[in-house]
Amino acid sequence: MTGRVGPDQVRTITCVGTGVIGAGWGAYFLARGFDVIAWDPAPGAEGRLRHLIDAAWPALTDLGLADSADRARLTFEPDLARACSETDFIQESAPEDLELKQDLLARIDAVTAPEVVISSSTSGYPMSDMQTRCAHPERTVVGHPFNPPYLIPLVEVVGGKLTSEDTVTWASDFFRYAGKSVITMQSEVPGFIANRLQEALWREALHMVNAGEATVEQIDLSITDGPGLRWPIQGPLLTFHLAGGQGGMAHMLDHFGPSLKSPWTRLEAPELTAELRDAVVDGCAEEAGDRSIDELVAERDAGVIAILRALGRV
Missing domain, CATH: 3.40.50.720 (NAD(P)-binding Rossmann-like Domain)
Known part of the structure; x- marks a missing residue:
């Protein structure tokens, strides 16, 4: 223009x-x-x-x-x-x-x-x-x-x-x-790409808290000390590609495809009841402990910088 x-x-x-x-x-x-x-x-x-x-x-x-x-x-x-x-x-x-x-x-x-x-x-x-x-x-x-x-x-x-x-x-x-x-993006999708992926994880986390299947701290630890360590490097799909060994994603899908029908996720959002809200809020407070919001922000920022440096993105 x-x-x-x-x-x-x-x-x-x-x-x-x-x-x-x-x-x-x-x-x-x-x-x-x-x-x-x-x-x-x-x-x-x-x-x-x-x-x-x-x-x-x-x-x-x-x-x-x-x-x-x-x-x-x-x-x-x-x-x-x-x-x-x-x-x-x-x-x-x-x-x-x-x-x-x-x-x-x-x-x-x-x-x-x-x-x-x-x-x-x-x-x-x-x-x-x-x-x-x-x-x-x-x-x-x-x-x-x-x-x-x-x-x-x-x-x-x-x-x-x-x-x-x-x-x-x-x-x-x-x-x-x-x-x-x-x-x-080639076309509009409500929530765009990353938020839709985040939302799926968020909803499943709420389901597990709501059902008493996992605590807030356990859910966070499952990502920070689990698949979350791989995602900054290669993302979720390339991570699964490597899960197929030398056969890559094709072998992974052939081998694990049937598990897609297993009840491993519930994508419908649960009702955000007062009890569920309190459980999530209280769990976050318990996990944060004595750390203030400012201290948590500083801790997060330092960690992100360390990851970016380790990956050569700075």
Whole structure:
């Protein structure tokens, strides 16, 4: 589109919504040397944003900052129109409420130059459902990150029915330029790819807790000390490919295919009763012990960095 800067020419990014995801995006973009303009109407949003960025900065410094990285390049703008008036790219990270996102994207669209790409951090809504009120829906796209966005590399990019192919290509190229690992999806799927896989594991975990078959700690340990150690290296399908030995996936499917009919999983979500909720919440509290949220975040960040370094991805 005429007037759109190239993906490698982006200098200023507007982060609309500064909760955990939006603030994480802000920290990441600052660490990569961009100017960041942030907008969020919630009372106290600026203070929470700066706190999260400060908390994330040691981890980002450990990973390696861009030469031009500077937290002073953050501007908090209380007026949405001004926040979007002079920017090269917008990342929206509002709460997961379809009506809210439809309205907010339309408001962003109305005050932003028509060539600027508007990306949404939605965890599951198709862009086709969110872009319905935009005057320029062709420049709206999903850029789905993972928490925390300042550490987890993956971004899933997919457009809606009214999104132009140029926008999807531009967004994918920009995220790669910004240092992300990008999946450009061929078509919309509610929840995208990774969240659908996460959801299957999450639902089965809830079933086991609900039935008293396993504790929260046992479920977490089964992944951290089990298959989770393999997944950062080769993913679940290549892991199963190796389970077939020299015969690979073909032998694995021939040999273990009948087990697909075994009652090893229950993909229907259980009723989230008060008892189930309390069991999960209490289990997490028991597993966390005396560690605060900040301490758990620092522990997680250090672990992710160690894995990334061990895998040569830094």
